[in-house]
Amino acid sequence: MNEDRLSQLIDSWHDDDLSEEQAEELNHxxxxxxxxxxxxxxxxxxxxxxxxxxxxxxxxxxxxxxxxxxxxxxxxxxxxxxxxxxxxxxxxxxxxxxxxxxxxxxxxxxxxxxxxxxxxxxxxxxxxxxxxxxxxxxxxxxxxxxxxxxxxxxxxxxxxxxxxxxxxxxxxxxxxxxxxxxxxxxxxxxxxxxxxxxxxxxxxxxxxxxxxxxxxxxxxxxxxxxxxxxxxxxxxxxxxxxxxxxxxxxxxxxxxxxxxLEQRDEVPEHSQDVIRIGTHGRTGSAMRRDHKRHKFIQREFLSVKRTDSGKWDYQSFFAFDVSAVDFDQVESARLRLNLVPSTRGLASRLPKINRFGIYGLTNREKEDWQFGASWDDSPGPADGVRLGSFEVPRSVQRGTFGIQNDELLNFLKANRDRPVTLILVRETTQIEGVGAGLTHLFASDSHPEAVGPMLELTVNN
Structure with a gap:
């Protein structure tokens, strides 16, 4: 910890002179x-x-x-x-x-x-x-x-x-x-x-x-x-x-x-609206090791993990119904995921920065996936196209993450005629030994506190 830098940031915070970048640095x-x-x-x-x-x-x-x-x-x-x-x-x-x-x-x-x-x-x-x-x-x-x-x-x-x-x-x-x-x-x-x-x-x-x-x-x-x-x-x-x-x-x-307040005209604060679409419980995770997989897959979590051997890998997926959206009016699309604390494994066995990938399912044979299905029957990266990625420091176990780009928006537009499935994987592996590295957990719709996967579509009025 750089004590001088911390002191400077705290002083700026007290003086209401903290920029957005400095606020992120202080939070980190x-x-x-x-x-x-x-x-x-x-x-x-x-x-x-x-x-x-x-x-x-x-x-x-x-x-x-x-x-x-x-x-x-x-x-x-x-x-x-x-x-x-x-x-x-x-x-x-x-x-x-x-x-x-x-x-x-x-x-x-x-x-x-x-x-x-x-x-x-x-x-x-x-x-x-x-x-x-x-x-x-x-x-x-x-x-x-x-x-x-x-x-x-x-x-x-x-x-x-x-x-x-x-x-x-x-x-x-x-x-x-x-x-x-x-x-x-x-x-x-x-x-x-x-x-x-x-x-x-x-x-x-x-x-x-x-x-x-x-x-x-x-x-x-x-x-x-x-x-x-x-x-x-x-x-x-x-x-x-x-x-x-x-x-x-x-x-x-x-x-x-x-x-x-009584005489002030009511003026909309923004010229844009945001449409938020949830999964309505259509979420799931798959575990490569089929033995006792139901013991390790829980409805309230989207489990994600990658190892060199692949034996204990997890990947997750979730679907959104966007059929009612008029995409001619949509300017941008954002996927939001909420990371929640995990006790499965050790974060110290991970690299300092962990990268996660988001894929869009294109293999129609996997569209009818079921919660708790086997690894082979569940959708994975090979069944779709990569839409983007985000990073999470190993020391962080809580926060909102996701992607916002044209690739996501274009994929939603191209597949609006049916429920759209997105796949979440961890692309980086653990770096220390063969013991239990951390399994990252993101909230599903069943989580008691955090909000599950959410699509946010910005629409011009």
């Missing part, structure tokens, strides 16, 4: 290194404590310093002057918090939990944090690829996140929505809860509000559902108080602007 480092996760957890906890100190200081100053209030249409920006004695007290308080936080972290090597994953609805994850409902969550980033999830912070604040979204857990009183949408419910026990976005942050004074981070427009939208929040601009320091149902603001890099 956190996935591969337990020590990196400990350092990230410690620094985010400390960052959260300092922000909470600033937020509490701001709350104490509300009675004495004018703030922006949005009630019945009125708005005034707060002054920025602070008495010298108050600045001194704030600095001392912040210094004490830093000292206490540092001492606490030196005395504890295990990050404490800050929240609990209450529930997940048709959720697919790409996250190092636990994703089973009921799991206690330490500081870190939850990446929700599909579905809806509910996170309850230990302060009592509840955040319902809608995919695709990334939520950073900082402390029991603070979170940061990096992308996506969420609804926040704050009871009396959590008044003062802070939800950050890349552009600003909101301090909740009770009840509920909604927030959405629009990465394309580079702005964040806050709306009060019930109660009161104060929305702050991170760079300018401006603040707007929102009181009552339907009051909203948009926070961009340079400004914070009041939005009249």
């Amino acid at each position: 480092i956190l996935r591969e290194s337990k020590e990196a996760r400990r350092v990230f957890s410690a620094e985010t906890q400390l960052h959260g404590l300092l922000h909470c100190a600033a937020a509490e200081d701001a709350i104490e100053r509300v009675a004495d310093i004018p703030t922006t209030t949005l009630q019945n249409g009125s708005r005034t920006l707060r002054g920025r002057s602070r008495p010298a004695w108050l600045m001194l007290v704030s600095a001392i308080a912040a210094g004490l918090i830093v000292a206490v936080a540092i001492q606490w972290w030196h005395s504890s090597s295990t990050p404490i939990s800050v929240a609990t994953l209450e529930s997940s609805e048709n959720a697919a994850w790409e996250s190092e944090l636990p994703t089973m409902p009921g799991s206690r969550l330490s500081p870190g980033i939850l990446s929700l690829r599909t579905g809806v999830a509910t996170v309850r912070f230990h302060s009592g604040a509840e955040v319902v996140v809608e995919a695709p979204a990334q939520l950073a857990l900082l402390s029991p009183m603070r979170g940061k929505l990096l992308s996506g949408a969420a609804v926040v419910d704050v009871p009396d026990s959590a008044i003062g809860f802070v939800l950050e976005t890349p552009d600003g942050y909101a301090v909740d004074y009770g009840t509920r509000f909604a927030v959405r981070v629009d990465q394309e427009e580079q702005q964040s939208n806050f709306e009060v559902i019930e109660g009161e929040i104060a929305v702050h601009h991170s760079k300018t320091g401006d603040e707007v108080r929102l009181i009552g149902h339907g009051k909203a603001v948009t926070v961009s890099e340079r400004s914070i602007d009041v939005v009249d």
Whole structure:
């Protein structure tokens, strides 16, 4: 682990200056290194404590310093002057918090939990944090690829996140929505809860509000559902108080602007729609070794493995009915697969990067394949054409993968008259010895948590 590089990435993340490439780099480092996760957890906890100190200081100053209030249409920006004695007290308080936080972290090597994953609805994850409902969550980033999830912070604040979204857990009183949408419910026990976005942050004074981070427009939208929040601009320091149902603001890099939701015309967010097609249970896996194969093939998984001997190889396949799609309107096609943790074999016996291939079945004699059929009776690469590939690091056992290219789209168009079968294989083999290398597992439609294979077709309106 390059400690200097990790420190740079964490600093950029705290400063909301992390590019998409840097975010991927940080996520990769956190996935591969337990020590990196400990350092990230410690620094985010400390960052959260300092922000909470600033937020509490701001709350104490509300009675004495004018703030922006949005009630019945009125708005005034707060002054920025602070008495010298108050600045001194704030600095001392912040210094004490830093000292206490540092001492606490030196005395504890295990990050404490800050929240609990209450529930997940048709959720697919790409996250190092636990994703089973009921799991206690330490500081870190939850990446929700599909579905809806509910996170309850230990302060009592509840955040319902809608995919695709990334939520950073900082402390029991603070979170940061990096992308996506969420609804926040704050009871009396959590008044003062802070939800950050890349552009600003909101301090909740009770009840509920909604927030959405629009990465394309580079702005964040806050709306009060019930109660009161104060929305702050991170760079300018401006603040707007929102009181009552339907009051909203948009926070961009340079400004914070009041939005009249009742008078705003409803405009579609995008000029394109996405059609999502599942397999409706039409999935299967085959194992080269026929002896006791039914013991090793489970409906909730798509099993994939390749060895030099081929004796314990697995390959999987799944079918989509695209007969109702008007492909004249389809611009692109994407196959999404969700990787789930596997305990079958050792990842250390694999190369650092593992390549997987996707094939389209063209041999019509294999179209009526059945779940649990033998290797020879099931479709394989020799029965079709290669459509593309993707790669998975050996250290990764959770995430969304797949292909998106013209080869996939053209194959779907050419075979629209019948269910289309795609075949999944691992093209790289294990490199260490002849023992049990890892069998990769992808979710089928029967998986209890993750979403099964999905076709996403982008259609122009």
